Amino acid sequence: MAVAPGFPARRAALKMLDAVMRRGETLEQAEAAALKGVDSPADRALARAIVGETLRWLTDLDLLIDSSTKKRLPDDAKPRGVLRLMLAQALRLDTPPHAVIATCLPLLTGGPRRLAHGVFSTLMKREVSLPDVPTMSDAVLTRWGKRAEAIAPGLIDPPEVDLALKNPDETDARTLDMGGVSLAAGHIRLPRGTPIEKMPGFDEGAWWVQDFAAQLPSRLLGSGTGKRALDLCAAPGGKTLSLAARGWTVTALDINGKRLEMLRENLKRTGIEAEIVKADALTYHPAKQFDAILLDAPCTATGTCRRHPDVLHRIGPRQIGEMTEIQQSLIHQAVEWLPSGATFIYAVCSLETEESEDQARWIEETFDLEPMPIAADELPAGLLPTMEGWLRTHPGMLADQGGLDGFFIARWRKP
Structure with a gap:
């Protein structure tokens, strides 16, 4: 047949x-x-x-x-x-x-x-139809509680394409040239479906692909002229590119050689420089001190459910528990390497409380770090910090502008 x-x-x-x-x-x-x-x-x-x-x-x-x-x-x-x-x-x-x-x-x-x-x-x-927004499974509803209702509208469609610009001063001109919209200086959002390699500015290295929420941790370290930063668990490298473009001298560390190759390719294409180190963060011994350490920790990645809806069905308590243990081990290492006056940012693309808010509370109970609350004027329009001075995003936020991934970000200073 x-x-x-x-x-x-x-x-x-x-x-x-x-x-x-x-x-x-x-x-x-x-x-x-x-x-x-x-x-x-x-x-x-x-x-x-x-x-x-x-x-x-x-x-x-x-x-x-x-x-x-x-x-x-x-x-x-x-x-x-x-x-x-x-x-x-x-x-x-x-x-x-x-x-x-x-x-x-x-x-x-x-x-x-x-x-x-x-x-x-x-x-x-019967001419059946689906509801206006996806229904979450019982397991997800149990974990996310009332937040699930707010998150669901962000899951209706796959996300559009977000770009991070090497030069934020070009935002208006490039947004107009590419027919996109911008949610903040240095960001452009384009409809999905256009081949990345054919977009204006690709060959000249004017930008890289990075979800808007994933751009926020490096933004919260600000300008880094004359300063050193360690991007811990760096691959595929969007935060390394962003930090280096803001003047930081960056060491990008990751254990995954294949994903580090993606970073090397983007560094070459954009003309941005950074030191790449392939190593296990749990056994790595830095030879230099850093003014800032950014730990975008391995996690269940449930915050990426807009583009990876599989996480809605294959993540459960076992995976969450495994990730929280790994995160705490990495946090111990990062805090140990912080000199006095240095900044530490902890971030995860997870919607699970155990990997985000609970970890931030554990950090404050365990280590001698001074909170550096995130202020509203540091954030793009439409986003606000929590009462604790942390940032929590989820796919239902900015839904009228295309939404964004779920991220958690918190910031401290070593006394």
Whole structure:
């Protein structure tokens, strides 16, 4: 039987969905194996879009499926996985139902195929729709509580593309030239879909890609002319580039050689200079002192759920507990290296309290550090510090301007 055009993309999407839901892999990890044999860039992009929308709206898709089956399908049943993909295409990607059927039903055989066909057809005849915003899973609701309602509107669509400019003075001119919008000096936001390499200013190294929230930690260290900074856990390097562009002499340390290569490439393209050190931060012994240490710590990355919706379904208490232990070990190292008068910034792209607010309280209880509260006039319009002087962002913030990732940032000074 001839394979319908587009079938390889659906097969790859099912493999990725299975890898995330059953094996707890990230989408990036799952792509490597799932996309083998899918040669068309359009098909590869389609597979990513299908599984991304499926994960973004998974709870609501499951509610629809359960409303049309006499007996609930097990979570790991293949027909449920295929139906999730089918409904995501019809309800989120506007794929015609006949095309969904032609490309997805071949993923099943026998009774499961008839079941999926019947459920999908019934739902299409009922003209079902999804809610205005995605419904969070029970596990996420338990962890995020009332915050989940505010976060959900930021998860409706994948994020746009944020750029950090090497020269903030060029913000207005480049924003106009690129047809984007700017949320602050040194930032431009563009619609997703444009190939990065073809954007104006790429070849001349005028900017790098970095989510707006991820640009904030380095901004909060200010100008660094004549000062040294350690960017701890630096790769892929957006904060290193930002600090160096602001005059800091930067040492970028990370254990991941492959991700450090991305930093090297961006340094070369932008003409920005920084020292790169490949080492384990837990065994590293700096030969020099730093005026500032920025620790953007490894974390569950649940704050990146706009572009990585897999984190909504594969992160739980075990992963959060593992990350908090690693974070505290890295904090111990960083604080030990701080000379008197130096600034320490702790940041994570996590929405979990254990990795953010709880860690900041632990730092203040454990170490001799003076809080350096973040002030409102240091932040872009629309963002405010917490009562403690920390910064907490989440995807529902600035929603009318495209939102931003979830980040937590706190700042101290060594007496």
